[in-house]
Amino acid sequence: MSDDGNSAYGHKAFKRSRSHFTDRITADGRDGWPVEAGRYRLVVSRACPWASRAVVSRRLLGLEEALPMAIADPIQDDRSWRFTLDPDGRDPVLGIRYLAEAYDKREPDAPGGVSVPAIVDVPSGELVTNDYQQLTLDLATEWTALHREGAPDLYPDRLRDEIDDVMADVYEDLNNGVYRAGFAHTQEDYEKACAGVFRRLESLAERLAGQRYLVGDTITEADIRLFTTLVRFDPVYHGHFKCNRWKLAENPVLWAYARDLFQTPGFGDTVDFDHIKRHYYQVHSGINPTGIVPLGPDLDGWLTPHHREELGGRPFGDGTPPGPVPAGEQVGPRGFPV
Structure with a gap:
């Protein structure tokens, strides 16, 4: 099992699978998923480097309230990413035990495995995208109306x-x-x-x-x-x-x-x-x-x-640093508090 469920390996050389769900959440909603504050849930693992890109981007851009985040257990089982860090082992918003349930609601038995980062549509409970390559670019360019004041331009x-x-x-x-x-x-x-x-x-x-x-x-x-x-x-x-x-x-x-x-x-x-x-x-x-x-x-x-x-250099360009880490998203003492 890979660290993000998005790869395949066996006796052949390692090959990373392409994301199967490549819908985009855009300002004009052209894929059927318009940018909308509070509508979607970003599911990540702090262990996964691909998901961590989205966590960093979301924080730098100040999208914490507009795009709430669910954090999966770093230890997967045979159904991949699970919400055992939450009370009763369920995500409190989506009400599911495994991210795979959102995948199955969108397309049962879809190829490519269950990977993070993933964005889920809260009203329907369906997966929207697991396209880790495009997701953060869209946060930077399509979600601008919801960026915090002073957010940096991450993709000028x-x-x-x-x-x-x-x-x-x-x-x-x-x-x-x-x-x-x-x-x-x-x-x-x-x-x-x-x-x-x-x-x-x-x-x-x-x-x-x-x-x-x-x-x-x-x-x-x-x-x-x-x-x-x-x-x-x-x-x-x-x-x-x-x-x-x-x-x-x-x-x-x-x-x-x-x-x-x-x-x-x-x-x-x-x-x-x-x-x-x-x-x-x-x-x-x-x-x-x-x-x-x-x-x-x-x-x-x-x-x-x-x-x-x-x-030299200006970390945030003409913008400003993000504010304090929101309550509930701080890294615990067994990680590395900063």
């Missing part, structure tokens, strides 16, 4: 081509590359994937040595997508997925860049290291059959000075 029109190019390379070699390495069934597949991971990391370090953010002088969608992989690198990808040529904390540029984002409101305050570690080490029984969760690494370094502000 003048930079979209460059952002898209950077994100495509990061996805292929790094976001997905760590999975190809971790779930490889041959030495050749593993070595190829692992080499690609570190080539991309080294390329990114060169790019970021002289600029604070990946594209332009503000945080964009590209930074969010890189961050959700980097924040998991030393806790799980280095050991669990055998991407162990070196640790993130051993690369001065990338470690400083990751700490800079972690300490920026909207990033680190969404991260739950406890969920991340327990999910990967306990769910991926084919890789870690004992289910033992390692004690390390030491997390205190995430809050140490990074000095990236010396490169």
